[in-house]
Amino acid sequence: LxxxxxxxxxxxxxxxxxxxxxxxxxxxxxxxxxxxxxxxxxxxxxxxxxxxxxxxxxxxxxxxxxxxxxxxxxxxxxxxxxxxxxxxxxxxxxxxxxxxxxxxxxxxxxxxxxxxxxxxxxxxxxxxxxxxxxxxxxxxxxxxxxxxxxxxxLPLSKNPKPLPSLNQAVIGVEWGSDRCETTMNAKSTSFARLAGDPEKGVVGGKMAHSLRSMGSAALNYSMVAQGGMDMYWEIGCWPWDVCAGIVIAEEAGGLVTGSHEVFEATKNTDQFGVVTEEILTGRKYLVIRGVGGTKDENGREAQKRLIE
Ligand code: IPD
Ligand code: CA
Ligand code: CA
Ligand code: CA
CATH class of the missing domain: 3.30.540.10 (Fructose-1,6-Bisphosphatase, subunit A, domain 1)
Structure with missing residues (x-):
């Protein structure tokens, strides 16, 4: 290799x-x-x-x-x-x-x-x-x-920052090119929930530091691996968007959920495209949550809780 x-x-x-x-x-x-x-x-x-x-x-x-x-x-x-x-x-x-x-x-x-x-x-x-x-x-x-x-x-910091809670996080999100009503509703609701004012009741007690859109799935993965963003969340990526990023983010200690299914679901068929499309239209989320001493079990548990 x-x-x-x-x-x-x-x-x-x-x-x-x-x-x-x-x-x-x-x-x-x-x-x-x-x-x-x-x-x-x-x-x-x-x-x-x-x-x-x-x-x-x-x-x-x-x-x-x-x-x-x-x-x-x-x-x-x-x-x-x-x-x-x-x-x-x-x-x-x-x-x-x-x-x-x-x-x-x-x-x-x-x-x-x-x-x-x-x-x-x-x-x-x-x-x-x-x-x-x-x-x-x-x-x-x-x-x-x-x-x-x-x-x-990676991550660049030798002294990984403690796992932030959602309301201290910078989160990568993307609009993508699928602008149909269902996707737009799902995205705008989710973005508002991540960034919204808890006082106004968007999501109880949580308001991320900010959201970012870098316009490249691969660079979002890389930025989480680097430690510049705490999480990246997108609906509807293709295998070539995420393949390299999965390795880079996981090796930096990040947790990747959703993305692997794109590769695993096809088993022994030649239905790669069909299954990928099913996964995408099934609105599976691609979430990675990065860095910060997360290779140990406790860190991973904490990440999962944060994602949920
Ligand atoms: C797109 C970008 C974009 C993401 C889309 C991708 P392309 O890839 O990564 O940030 O939101 O989901 O399809 O078309 O520029 O290679
Ligand atoms: Ca394209
Ligand atoms: Ca792409
Ligand atoms: Ca492309």
Missing amino acids: HNILAFTVALARQAGTLILEGSEVIQSHSEESNVGEKKNSVDLVTEYDVRVEKLVQDRLKQQYPTFKFIGEESYSAGKRDPLTNEPTFCVDPIDGTTNFVHGFPFACISLGLIYERRPVLGVIYNPFLGHLYTGIKGHGSFLTRAGSDEPRR
């Missing part, structure tokens, strides 16, 4: 260069800066999403010809490797396409490896800020900042 990590880190940095080039083109608002739509007018895609995925897929196939590949853009185009117990790369070429299109510098490549239906390796690289997050199951997760070649173990 350490060799695969070295290879995928170099590849993520190469993909990062193409993402930065693409950003220049898109931000030029010239004729070349085409922005398309997928399922609705807020589900954006650019030729760079497709180009970055092709670059990454080609290089991975060359280096690891027997490994399977699942990526957002090839998956949407109907080219789907079924999820089996075999090693499978799970890639989001640009996570945070809306940010990419708007010039908001929170977008990344998210590159994960699944083995026996468990995410085992993750690389998340934000080329705009030069932040590289990596993790290998059982071997910790790390952040390497721009201009440094020294990975720092």
Whole structure:
């Protein structure tokens, strides 16, 4: 796995260069800066999403010809490797396409490896800020900042902060691109409950310090792993949004609930997409709750209580 990590880190940095080039083109608002739509007018895609995925897929196939590949853009185009117990790369070429299109510098490549239906390796690289997050199951997760070649173990604080209660927490949430009424009602109610004034009775005695939307699921996971956010909660992520992030967050001591089902539910079928969609439309939550001495049982219990 350490060799695969070295290879995928170099590849993520190469993909990062193409993402930065693409950003220049898109931000030029010239004729070349085409922005398309997928399922609705807020589900954006650019030729760079497709180009970055092709670059990454080609290089991975060359280096690891027997490994399977699942990526957002090839998956949407109907080219789907079924999820089996075999090693499978799970890639989001640009996570945070809306940010990419708007010039908001929170977008990344998210590159994960699944083995026996468990995410085992993750690389998340934000080329705009030069932040590289990596993790290998059982071997910790790390952040390497721009201009440094020294990975720092996550969470960054050597002295983890005590588990905050909900009303001292900063919580990541996302609007996503599913804007149907049911989802909007669920999200706006939940956001108000997390941030609302307890005096006005939104949720008894609890009012989070604040909510944040970073516009990238992978970067939300990374920020919880780093310790900058206490929790991230979203309805409706796809496997490529969360695969690398699961490893990075869990290795930092975070607790991930909901996300694993995306990988485990399919067992021996080739129904990966169908089951994923069922999970998403079944409105299962993706919650991670991070850092702070949480590898021990007591910490995990406390996390569970906080999530509930
Ligand atoms: C999206 C982003 C967004 C999240 C959505 C994802 P994309 O991915 O991660 O923050 O809210 O659920 O689909 O389309 O930018 O790769
Ligand atoms: Ca997308
Ligand atoms: Ca994504
Ligand atoms: Ca994407």
